[in-house]
Amino acid sequence: MSDISHTSGYDLDITETGDLAVASGSDIGKQRITRRLCTNPGDYIFWTDYGAGLPQRIGNTDTLNDITSIILEQMKMESAISVSPTPSIKMHTLSDGTKKISIQYSDSTTDETTLMEI
Secondary structure (H helix, E strand, O other): OOOEEOOOOOOOOOOOOOEOOOOHHHHHHHHHHHHHOOOOOOOOOOOOOOOOOHHHHOOOOHHHHHHHHHHHHHHOOOOOOOOOOOOEEEEEEOOOOOEEEEEEEEEEEOEEEEEEOO
């Protein structure tokens, strides 16, 4: 099964011919995880508990354990993520103070180990 390709923070992706681009393989899981982690609970009126709300946590005093728990809880709800092994979550602080989260997981569709950063 395929999804319409969407780059987070931008519009839908299009092909060279102007058609909507299609995501497939592990890209589907990456897009779904990004959307879930960056959506605030209550943003979807028909699914009010959807999303981790990570953007609204910027500037909060959440610890890595707090963020890890939230991410793992949300990832368990995505069918694209294998239950085993448990996803690995690491937070990196860049030289300018920006924090990045790296998530490594096994894609249930492709059986590939996938690394993504948000």
